[in-house]
Amino acid sequence: MGGTGSSYHEPVLATESVAMLVRGSGLYLDGTLGGGGHSLAILCELERSGLLEGSLLLGIDQDDEALQEAGVRLADYREHAVAIKGNFRNIAALTQREAASRGMEPKAAGILLDLGVSSHQLDVPVRGFSYMQPGPLDMRMDSGMEDTAADILNSAPEAELASIFFRYGEEPRSRAIARAVVARRVEGGPLQTTDELADAVRSVVFGRERVMKALSRVFQALRIAVNRELEVLERVLADGAELLRPGGRMAVISYHSLEDRMVKRFFSSLTTADWGPKGVGLREPLRPAAAIAVTKKPVRAGAEEVARNPRARSAKLRVIETMGGGK
Numbered sequence: 001m002g003g004t005g006s007s008y009h010e011p012v013l014a015t016e017s018v019a020m021l022v023r024g025s026g027l028y029l030d031g032t033l034g035g036g037g038h039s040l041a042i043l044c045e046l047e048r049s050g051l052l053e054g055s056l057l058l059g060i061d062q063d064d065e066a067l068q069e070a071g072v073r074l075a076d077y078r079e080h081a082v083a084i085k086g087n088f089r090n091i092a093a094l095t096q097r098e099a100a101s102r103g104m105e106p107k108a109a110g111i112l113l114d115l116g117v118s119s120h121q122l123d124v125p126v127r128g129f130s131y132m133q134p135g136p137l138d139m140r141m142d143s144g145m146e147d148t149a150a151d152i153l154n155s156a157p158e159a160e161l162a163s164i165f166f167r168y169g170e171e172p173r174s175r176a177i178a179r180a181v182v183a184r185r186v187e188g189g190p191l192q193t194t195d196e197l198a199d200a201v202r203s204v205v206f207g208r209e210r211v212m213k214a215l216s217r218v219f220q221a222l223r224i225a226v227n228r229e230l231e232v233l234e235r236v237l238a239d240g241a242e243l244l245r246p247g248g249r250m251a252v253i254s255y256h257s258l259e260d261r262m263v264k265r266f267f268s269s270l271t272t273a274d275w276g277p278k279g280v281g282l283r284e285p286l287r288p289a290a291a292i293a294v295t296k297k298p299v300r301a302g303a304e305e306v307a308r309n310p311r312a313r314s315a316k317l318r319v320i321e322t323m324g325g326g327k
C-alpha cells in the first residue's frame with residue numbers, strides 16, 4: 001500500500017488488512033488511529049472503489065501526538081474523516097455520539113484495531129516505553145492518565161510486581177526481578193528512569209540474549225499494566241462486534257501472544273454455534289454463530305515487509321464478518 005507509511009509509523013499489514021476490511025460504503029472505525037497510516041489506506045481504497053461518497057471514517061486514539069499527526073495526514077479527506085481523542089474501550093459511546101451528530105446509523109461497515117504502541121511512541125525517549133533509550137518511566141499512552149510506570153514500580157508490593165511481570169510479560173524470572181526492583185527502591189529511593197529499571201533486571205538476569213528477552217518482557221508487562229491493555233481489549237472486542245452491521249467486518253492486528261490469544265478466543269466464540277451439551281441432538285443450535293471467520297489462520301507479514309519494517313515480524317491479522325451480509 002504505497003504512500004501510507006511515514007517516519008511517525010509505518011502501518012503493518014496495510015494492504016492485507018484494508019483489502020479484507022473494505023466492503024461497501026458506510027461507517028468505518030479505526031480504534032487505533034496512530035499516525036493515520038491504516039486510516040489513510042482505508043480512505044484511499046474507498047476512493048479507488050468509488051465508495052467514498054456516503055462513507056465516514058472515525059479514527060480514535062488516546063494519544064494527543066497521534067491525533068495531531070493523523071490530522072495532518074488525513075487532511076485531504078477531511079470531509080470523510082474525523083479524529084477523536086478517546087480510549088477505544090468507549091468505542092460504542094464515541095461512535096453513537098459522532099454518528100448521531102451526522103444523522104448516521106451507528107452501525108459500522110468495518111472496524112480496524114492495530115494494537116499496541118506506535119513506532120513514534122517507542123522512539124521518543126521521554127515517553128519511557130523503550131529500554132533502548134534512557135528516559136523517565138512513564139509509559140502512558142494517554143498522558144492524562146493517573147499512574148505512570150514509575151508509580152506502579154515504586155508503590156506495588158513485591159508479589160504484585162512479580163505477578164505483573166509474569167502475567168503480562170510471561171517472564172520466567174518474574175519473582176527475582178520483582179525482588180531486585182524492591183531492593184533497588186529500598187536502597188536507592190524510587191526508580192525514576194528506564195535505565196534504573198534495566199539495571200535492576202540486569203542485576204538478576206545474565207547473558208546478553210537472556211537479558212534482552214527479559215528487558216523486552218518486563219517493559220511490555222509494565223506497559224500493559226499502565227494502560228490496562230488486556231482489560232480494554234476485552235471490552236472493545238465485545239462492543240465492536242455489537243457495532244458491526246450485518247456483513248460488517250472486524251480486523252485485528254496483534255503483536256504478542258496475550259493479545260492474540262484473546263482475539264482468537266473471542267472470534268472463535270462468535271464463529272461457533274452453541275449446540276448445548278453433547279448427545280442432546282438439538283435440531284437448531286441454542287445460539288447460532290454470529291459471524292464467519294474471514295481468516296482461517298492469522299495472516300502474517302511477508303519477508304519483504306519484515307525486511308522493510310522489522311516491527312511486522314510478530315504481527316498477526318485476524319478478520320471476522322458478521323452474519324447477514326448476503327453474498
Ligand SMILES: C[S@@+](CC[C@H](N)C(=O)[O-])C[C@H]1O[C@@H](n2cnc3c(N)ncnc32)[C@H](O)[C@@H]1O
Nearest residue numbers: 011032034035036037038061062063087088114
Ligand atoms: C500500532 S499504533 C497504530 C498505528 C496506526 N495503525 C498507523 O497506521 O499509524 C497503536 C495506536 O493505538 C493507540 N492506542 C492503543 N491503545 C488504545 C486505546 N485503548 N484507546 C485508544 N487508542 C489506543 C496508541 O496510542 C497508538 O497510537
